[in-house]
Amino acid sequence: MKYQRPKGTADILPGESEKWQFVEQKARELFKKFRYQEMRTPIFENFEVFSRTSGETSDIVTKEMYDFFDKGERHITLRPEGTAGVVRSYVENKLYGPEIARPFKTYYIGPMFRYERPQSGRLREFHQIGVEAFGVDNPTLDVEVIAMAIELLKGFGLNSLKLALNTLGDQETRAAYRQALVDYLEPFEGELSDDSKERLHKNPLRVLDSKDEGDQKIVANAPSILDYLTDEAKVHFDTVKSLLDALGIEYTVDSNMVRGLDYYNHTIFEIMSDSKAFNGKWTTVCAGGRYNGLVEQLGGPETPGIGFGLGVERLLLILDAEKEAWKLNNDLDVYVVGIGEATNTESLKLVMSLRQQGLSAERDYLSKKPKSQFKQASKLHAAYTLTIGETELVNKKANLKNMATGEEVSVALADIYHDFKQLIK
Ligand code: ATP
Ligand code: MG
Numbered sequence: 001m002k003y004q005r006p007k008g009t010a011d012i013l014p015g016e017s018e019k020w021q022f023v024e025q026k027a028r029e030l031f032k033k034f035r036y037q038e039m040r041t042p043i044f045e046n047f048e049v050f051s052r053t054s055g056e057t058s059d060i061v062t063k064e065m066y067d068f069f070d071k072g073e074r075h076i077t078l079r080p081e082g083t084a085g086v087v088r089s090y091v092e093n094k095l096y097g098p099e100i101a102r103p104f105k106t107y108y109i110g111p112m113f114r115y116e117r118p119q120s121g122r123l124r125e126f127h128q129i130g131v132e133a134f135g136v137d138n139p140t141l142d143v144e145v146i147a148m149a150i151e152l153l154k155g156f157g158l159n160s161l162k163l164a165l166n167t168l169g170d171q172e173t174r175a176a177y178r179q180a181l182v183d184y185l186e187p188f189e190g191e192l193s194d195d196s197k198e199r200l201h202k203n204p205l206r207v208l209d210s211k212d213e214g215d216q217k218i219v220a221n222a223p224s225i226l227d228y229l230t231d232e233a234k235v236h237f238d239t240v241k242s243l244l245d246a247l248g249i250e251y252t253v254d255s256n257m258v259r260g261l262d263y264y265n266h267t268i269f270e271i272m273s274d275s276k277a278f279n280g281k282w283t284t285v286c287a288g289g290r291y292n293g294l295v296e297q298l299g300g301p302e303t304p305g306i307g308f309g310l311g312v313e314r315l316l317l318i319l320d321a322e323k324e325a326w327k328l329n330n331d332l333d334v335y336v337v338g339i340g341e342a343t344n345t346e347s348l349k350l351v352m353s354l355r356q357q358g359l360s361a362e363r364d365y366l367s368k369k370p371k372s373q374f375k376q377a378s379k380l381h382a383a384y385t386l387t388i389g390e391t392e393l394v395n396k397k398a399n400l401k402n403m404a405t406g407e408e409v410s411v412a413l414a415d416i417y418h419d420f421k422q423l424i425k
Pocket of ligand 1: 081114116121122123124125126127128259260261284285286287288309310311312313314
């Protein structure tokens with residue numbers, strides 16, 4: 001029997017994993033500057049954490065959940081997204097407490113699971129880098145979160161990006177808009193897709209998010225939520241726009257944009273790329289928005305919140321397509337060439353010592369001939385080789401070669417053990 005990885009999953013192999021580390025490292029560095037701290041929440045949660053928050057009629061809940069009953073009959077879900085778990089944890093650990101500064105700013109990096117039809121940039125196990133900020137309703141924070149997402153993507157050298165912006169307003173806005181939308185859509189009810197028919201009365205805003213082309217044509221002429229904003233919601237949105245202007249961040253307002261999750265209100269945004277990785281088709285890499293009310297939904301006190309999630313696989317697709325070569329540092333500092341069985345112990349001691357001194361070191365374990373050991377050293381892009389044969393062993397010396405210049409010197413083993421870096425200064 002041949003085993004294969006489950007459909008929609010990927011093995012991240014050496015050569016590829018360095019790219020992941022690079023991306024994650026850059027994100028961590030940026031978040032640190034914005035003073036976001038990492039949270040690591042469970043990869044599975046109780047089913048209700050997601051069913052209550054993502055929305056009963058959302059794709060995530062109706063079609064995409066990896067849920068099961070465990071041996072104790074608990075209804076468990078592999079997390080389809082990061083926010084709900086973070087909010088659950090925020091409430092459970094009382095991170096809204098008086099001694100905790102607001103906004104409470106946090107980020108996460110990790111796998112998410114959705115039962116979807118796998119294709120390029122769409123997997124069943126995928127990864128997100130996400131941030132959340134709690135406790136502040138000020139639109140300045142909305143703009144900072146958006147700006148941070150853009151900085152992150154620009155930091156990878158991505159420039160052809162589009163920021164799509166919209167507002168879902170407050171509850172009053174949505175109630176008024178919902179009615180207007182239903183009034184508009186009802187005459188088309190017979191023409192809508194089955195999913196949209198179902199959503200028309202349960203959750204009409206979801207119809208705007210339909211991927212069905214027929215639905216999209218109908219939706220194109222739907223009333224705009226921007227005409228239903230309350231004064232307060234309008235001020236919030238106008239402030240977001242003028243602060244984006246102040247930072248020189250370009251955006252397009254897309255009044256038909258809703259998100260795949262039901263918990264959003266006020267500001268929502270998507271950052272899209274038309275990279276050749278997606279055949280030039282504008283594809284969302286990063287998406288987020290404000291979710292005032294979500295903390296209460298999971299049993300916490302009234303607390304505004306805002307965040308985004310960025311798809312790591314999609315980012316890597318872009319980087320692979322746009323960047324000729326990745327500058328990833330996996331080069332070797334020192335390769336120890338041991339000639340003859342007798343040098344085995346000393347070679348082992350040398351690589352161990354070099355590693356303890358903070359260098360990367362490699363040797364041969366297969367009793368290979370010197371020539372193929374040197375070949376291996378060049379293949380690994382070793383900066384230096386240290387060669388030790390039986391004569392050197394007796395003299396307590398080794399040959400140090402700078403691979404870039406070809407320069408070779410004899411050095412005392414004692415000096416290598418004492419301070420190798422001094423020798424290569
Ligand atoms: P889509 O409309 O593409 O299905 P979504 O609205 O479901 O996206 P979000 O839940 O907002 O996506 O997730 C944020 C980001 O996570 C997406 O922009 C994308 O980069 C990534 N993402 C979402 N689902 C997947 C998936 N199945 N495989 C890979 N990446 C994904
Ligand atoms: Mg989706």
